[in-house]
Amino acid sequence: MPDATRNEVICEKILIIEDDAGFAELISSTLTDGGYAPHSFSCGDAAFRWLSSNSASLIIIDYTLPDMTGAAFVERMHELGLTIPFVMVTGRDDACLAVEMMKTGACDFMVKDTTFLDRLPTVVSRTLLEAATRQKLKIAEMSLRQSEARLTRAQKIARMGSWEWNIRSDEIYWSDELYSIFGFTPGDPQEIRMEWLYTLIAPQDLTAFKKAMLNSVKTCQPFNINYRIITKGGEEIVVSSQGEVECDGEGRPCLLSGTTLDITARIRAESEIQQLINYDTLTGLPNRSLLHDRLHLAIAQAARDKNLLGVLILDLDRFKGINDTLGHRAGDKLLKAVAVRLEACVRETDTLARLGGDEFVAILVGVSHVEGITKVAKKILSIISEPIYIDGHEIYSTCSIGIAVYPMDGDDSHTLLKYADLAMYQAKDLDRNNFQFFSREMNIKVLERMMLENSMRKALEREEFFLVYQPQVDTRSGQITGMEALLRWQHPDLGLLAPDKFIYLAEENNLIIPLGEWVLRTACRQNKAWQDEGLPAVRVAVNLSAKQFGQYHLDQVIASTLMEAGLDPQYLELEITESTIMKDAGQNTIILQKFKDMGISLAIDDFGTGYSSLSYLKHFPISRLKIDRSFVKDITTNPDDAAIAEIIIDIARSLKMNVIAEGVETRAQMQFLSFNNCVEMQGYLFSRPVPADVFANQLRNGLKY
Incomplete structure (x- = not known):
């Protein structure tokens, strides 16, 4: 679609050189609809004759072509000194040709396929915008060079602020120009001391200034430093000071002298150039160039941290209609308002950029679950759909979002942006105002989550949960x-679900x-029922989540449950993760002691995977440490896992605790653990988790393994 930021689209002349008259007419018609002024020619020579007396923006x-190739046309353009941006078009998808043309200066390379005319307005709009930005950059650079030239001439005919510091007497001399730079009347104050000078330097630069000065005196070497000062009038400016040390006959420093120059204007000019290079002029957001840099860095960080990375491309729905109805100025204001709203949806560590037109990109970093990306997408859809008031008009807008996720969908910026863009068009095809993940598998996961959220609240009532x-x-x-x-959910539509598929949702929804x-x-x-049947009395271990453990009056809830069931507390064991206990170790010690006083057995689940302070661990009334299955899996082949298991066993023995290993699947694992004095185990070697009736038979008849 045409870019809404250009207020004079009708002035843009576009030269079309295409020997297929029918296709040239289609291109011309598409550009005319976009508000451009196309001029068509069927050969290169005719185009050059027209260019000899006319100008074109693209x-x-x-x-x-009948009389020359595209490469020959570009070469002749260069010979004539023409710097008009151009887009190369071809009927064959040739990657080598595309690279060759981009090297000659092509702004884009388009293949004549079925989507060509749909893509053309976006390519034209982006190319013209980039050309305009390059022109602004060229003007800014020219202005900077002129400013530097004037500064050079001024330095030749006028003194900069100069100064001297007598190191031995601590006397300081300032020239009149230096007084003026600092905002003071020459000669006032008459006596200048270093401590007074320090008060004029911006606090954040003071340490570096002192270090440069003292290092210069110590080494008798020149120094050059840029720093900020606060003038007498309270204005912050940037100055550059350079100085040299003079030494006496014995080589000892006696005088430090130099010059100070106000470089505020230069610093601001450089900052403005960087702004033009990296930021969108309308919204102030990072542009396409900076986006690629940020995305490249974000991918590298995600790889190091082993996190997910979300790339969201969003496009405003029916923006062209709003732009055409209310005008470009209103369209610009709408884009600014959307940018502000989008910034409220992402964190400071994320990146929000504008690709051009009405397309924005968000890079979500440090993501551990796909659900986190889904939340942001929902938030964006919600906040964009709220009315925006512009020039007295109440505007309702929506957007379509495409999402690609590192590393599942790709491991480079080009692939992730490409797939997010494809997903965005899928979202537009589905009635707009929605988001779509690129991979079909992720869309299924999102749908599953929505289904789980809707059905979980009634699952208890419907008795869909059961224990093994x-x-x-x-x-x-x-x-x-x-x-x-162990908990299981027999979902009516999704079938049998293990806890890792739904427990996190239960925690988020406070269920x-x-x-x-x-x-x-x-x-x-169930345990009491088995005992009443005369089966051997054994303990049953139940996992407590972090939210359960923080529940108010949890001890009363458990005491009431034991009383209602008629189960002796010694036959209940509560398993609590290491990280949960350590969140508030002091307070949790009190809670755990209450359980211990009731006669309940306590176990630390997944021991060794979190962080435990041994000074706290010895005070916890824990009965049992549970060696996590991640250490047991390779215990016979990985020396590190074996060493960790042996350490956990030794810790338990020294603290007079029992120890049990989970995830034991082979006899070799069992023999290693037994040899190291861990005799209590659970895992597939003995039995998988089984329904209540099967476990009753195991209690009755014993296990065979």
Whole structure:
């Protein structure tokens, strides 16, 4: 679509050089609809004759012409000194040709395919905008060079501010020009001391200034430093000071002298050039150039941190209609308002950029789950759909968002932007005002999440949750000493779901408390029922989430559950993760002691995967440490895992705690653990998690492994 930021589109003359008259007419018609003034020619010579007396803002040229190739046309342009931006068009998708043309200066390379006319307005708009930006940059650079030339002439005919510092007497001399730079009347104050000078230097630069001066005196070497000062009038300016040390006959420093120049104007000019190079002139957001730099860095950081990275491309829906109806000035104001709203949806560490026209890009860094990207996309859709008031008009706008995720969809900036763009067009095809992930698999995951969110609240009422039990075994006797109660969800549409598919949603939606209480109540009742049947009495281990552990009066809830089930507290074990206990170690010690006083057994789950202070650990009333399955998996082949397991076993023994290993799947693992005095284990070697009736038979008949 035409770029809304250009207020004089009708003045843009575009030269079309295409020997296919029908295709040239289609290009001309498309550009006319976009508000441009096209001029068509079927050969290169005719185009050059027209250019000899006319000017064009852009040339669209077919690579294959009757009288010359596109390359020959470009070469002749260069010989004539013509610097008109051009877009090369060809009927074949040739990557080598595209690279060759881009090297000759082509702004873009387009293939005559079925989407050519749809893509053409965007390519033209972007090319003209980039050309305008380059022209502004050229003017700014010329202005900077002129300013530097004037400054050079001024330095030849006028003194800069000069100064001297007598190191031995601490006397300082300033020239009249230096007084003026600092905003003082020459000679006032008459006596200048270094401590007074320090008060005029911006605090953030003072340390560097002192270091440069003292280092120069110490080494008798010249110095040159730029720093900020606060003038007498309170204005902050940037100055450049350079000086040299004079030494006496014995080589000792005695005088430091030099000059100081106000470089504020130069610094501002350089800053303005950088702004033009890297930032969009309308919204102030990073432009396409800076976006690629930021995305490249973000990908590298995500690779180091092993995080996800979200790339969102969003396009305002039906923006052209708003632009055409209310005018370009209103369109510009709408884009500015949208940019402000988008900035409120992302963090300072993220990047928000404008590609041009009504397209924006957001780079979301430090993402651990795809759901985090989904939240931002929903927030953007919501905030953009709110009315915007411009020039007395209430404007309702929506947007379509395409999302690509590193590393699943690609590991370079070009691929991620390409796939996010494709996903954005998919979103537009689906009635707009929505977001789409590039990969079909991710769209399925998002739909699954929505389905889970909608059905989870009623799942307890519908009795869709159930428990399975995995035995814990004393490998010396082969007897079952306990079991872990594990939650499952028989979803009516998605089938059997393990906890990793829905527990995080329960925590986000605050359903983990009632769900956790149901698990505790069901496990206690089942254990008591087995005991009433005369089966061996063993403990049942139940996991407590971080939110459950922080629940008010949790000890009363558990005591009530045990009383209701009629289960002796010694047959209940609560498993709490290492990280949960350490969040507020002092307060948690009190809570854990209450459980211990009730007779409940306590275990630290996944021990070794988090961070524990041994000084706190010895004070926790813990009965059992549980070696995480990640260490057990390669315990017989990985020396590091083996060493960690041995350390955990030694810690448990020294603190008079029991130890149990989970995830034991092979006899070799079992033998290694047994040899190192870890005799209690659970894992597939003994039994998978099984339904209540199967576990009852295991209690009754024992295990075979």
